[in-house]
Amino acid sequence: MKLYEEPAPIKDKASPFESMMSHFNIAAEVLGLDEETYNVLKSPTRQVIVNVPVTMDDGKVRVFEGFRVIHSNILGPSKGGIRYAPDVFLDEVKALAAWMTWKCAVVDIPYGGAKGGIVCNPRTMSSGEIERLTRAYTASLVDIFGPDRDIPAPDMGTGPHEMAWVMDEYSKRKGSTEHAVVTGKPLVLGGSLGRVEATGRGVMVSAMAAMDKLGMNPVTATAAVQGFGNVGAWAAKLMAERGVKILGLSDVSGAYWNDNGINIDEAIAYRDAHGGRLKGYQNAEEIDSEDLLTSKVDVLVPAAVEDVITSRNADNIQAKLIVEGANGPTSYRADKIINDKGIMVVPDILANAGGVTVSYFEWVQNRMGFKWTLERVNQRAERIMKESYERVYAASEKYNVSMRIAAYIVAIDKVAMTYKYRGGF
Numbered sequence: 001m002k003l004y005e006e007p008a009p010i011k012d013k014a015s016p017f018e019s020m021m022s023h024f025n026i027a028a029e030v031l032g033l034d035e036e037t038y039n040v041l042k043s044p045t046r047q048v049i050v051n052v053p054v055t056m057d058d059g060k061v062r063v064f065e066g067f068r069v070i071h072s073n074i075l076g077p078s079k080g081g082i083r084y085a086p087d088v089f090l091d092e093v094k095a096l097a098a099w100m101t102w103k104c105a106v107v108d109i110p111y112g113g114a115k116g117g118i119v120c121n122p123r124t125m126s127s128g129e130i131e132r133l134t135r136a137y138t139a140s141l142v143d144i145f146g147p148d149r150d151i152p153a154p155d156m157g158t159g160p161h162e163m164a165w166v167m168d169e170y171s172k173r174k175g176s177t178e179h180a181v182v183t184g185k186p187l188v189l190g191g192s193l194g195r196v197e198a199t200g201r202g203v204m205v206s207a208m209a210a211m212d213k214l215g216m217n218p219v220t221a222t223a224a225v226q227g228f229g230n231v232g233a234w235a236a237k238l239m240a241e242r243g244v245k246i247l248g249l250s251d252v253s254g255a256y257w258n259d260n261g262i263n264i265d266e267a268i269a270y271r272d273a274h275g276g277r278l279k280g281y282q283n284a285e286e287i288d289s290e291d292l293l294t295s296k297v298d299v300l301v302p303a304a305v306e307d308v309i310t311s312r313n314a315d316n317i318q319a320k321l322i323v324e325g326a327n328g329p330t331s332y333r334a335d336k337i338i339n340d341k342g343i344m345v346v347p348d349i350l351a352n353a354g355g356v357t358v359s360y361f362e363w364v365q366n367r368m369g370f371k372w373t374l375e376r377v378n379q380r381a382e383r384i385m386k387e388s389y390e391r392v393y394a395a396s397e398k399y400n401v402s403m404r405i406a407a408y409i410v411a412i413d414k415v416a417m418t419y420k421y422r423g424g425f
């Protein structure tokens with residue numbers, strides 16, 4: 001009997017968690033972390049696998065596999081997005097959860113790290129099916145989530161609407177309206193101004209800070225951006241507004257190049273009118289997606305998926321600066337090659353932390369029952385991003401390590417110190 005046609009989850013990818021641990025280990029050694037703290041910090045607190053039945057539009061019931069991994073709650077309630085993707089797998093969610101722990105520590109916000117995922121392809125599902133799936137997943141995790149326990153948010157394949165369903169389902173089951181249980185909500189449901197663009201804005205702020213250190217003038221600089229979803233499109237738009245010429249863009253449908261620069265607002269309008277993809281975009285030449293990463297630009301922004309910069313292409317990268325909008329876009333081996341080439345990398349746990357920073361502001365506003373202006377949100381987020389950049393830069397000078405290892409050092413040091421003070425685990 002034929003069951004359901006969907007690509008099987010890819011289980012044989014290189015382990016993203018091991019890749020995360022390779023960096024963790026270097027930083028732990030620099031810090032001289034003791035064995036007890038090392039073991040506590042590396043081990044995810046909780047890994048939950050759920051199987052949720054959902055009635056599809058054709059009346060059949062299909063079972064979806066979902067995950068929620070809480071890596072750490074030492075700094076506070078765990079925080080992290082929910083990913084909807086056909087190939088999401090537990091080890092990947094484990095790595096993403098750990099990156100959330102380090103990210104929150106790098107930008108000094110009072111959260112631990114978590115991440116969720118559901119093996120599904122939202123592009124092939126109706127809005128009703130996605131709603132029922134989101135509600136079923138939330139219902140199965142109602143005792144894990146909570147404004148003081150574990151607070152989800154958007155990630156790849158999810159956005160404000162899914163977060164609204166999470167908030168509503170959780171609130172119904174608790175019998176009270178719980179805005180602060182999830183962030184990245186629509187504005188009318190207690191979302192924060194500035195959250196949608198926050199991750200891309202943080203990428204732009206990080207890029208500007210790094211360009212300043214490198215003596216690069218944004219007005220004469222060029223860039224290529226991989227991924228044209230929430231993070232990539234906002235990063236491209238805001239960098240272009242600072243004068244950077246975006247020569248290349250890509251999404252899952254292909255890569256697009258224009259020597260004179262791509263008009264980002266026009267590309268966003270095209271994407272939104274064409275099912276969320278750039279396929280068929282006329283005002284640029286279609287190029288090989290792999291070539292985008294090694295193209296002749298000053299700044300490269302990977303803002304799509306993990307492991308796109310690998311030992312296969314790292315040696316050919318021509319950019320002088322890489323700003324990681326995506327989580328984990330650079331493999332461990334590629335990272336070494338890039339460092340040897342003298343390319344500056346603003347690592348994911350710093351560069352894309354603008355999103356969780358404004359999520360924190362959303363949670364604070366929900367708890368205060370008060371709304372901040374966009375100006376206030378942006379000013380505070382920008383200040384946090386700049387200060388965090390300087391903190392990591394100073395650590396990289398102090399320990400003579402890359403920005404990535406410096407970010408891990410800053411993060412691990414903070415979590416380890418908090419663990420020591422709390423004690424009694």
Ligand SMILES: NC(=O)C1=CN([C@@H]2O[C@H](COP(=O)(O)OP(=O)(O)OC[C@H]3O[C@@H](n4cnc5c(N)ncnc54)[C@H](O)[C@@H]3O)[C@@H](O)[C@H]2O)C=CC1
Nearest residue numbers: 155156157199227228229230231251252304326327352355
């Ligand atoms: N949304 C957020 O606030 C945050 C997202 N991130 C990370 O940023 C990355 C992107 O997330 P979002 O923009 O939210 O997702 P999204 O779902 O809005 O967009 C993903 C984009 O990547 C493209 N894409 C997928 N596979 C690709 C491939 N192989 N090559 C080129 N493009 C490809 C898609 O077509 C789409 O344009 C992920 O790594 C996510 O974990 C990190 C921090 C916060």
Ligand SMILES: O=C(O)CCC(=O)C(=O)O
Nearest residue numbers: 080081153155355356359
């Ligand atoms: O906004 C948040 O709470 C988390 C966003 C996220 O999943 C990430 O930074 O990778």
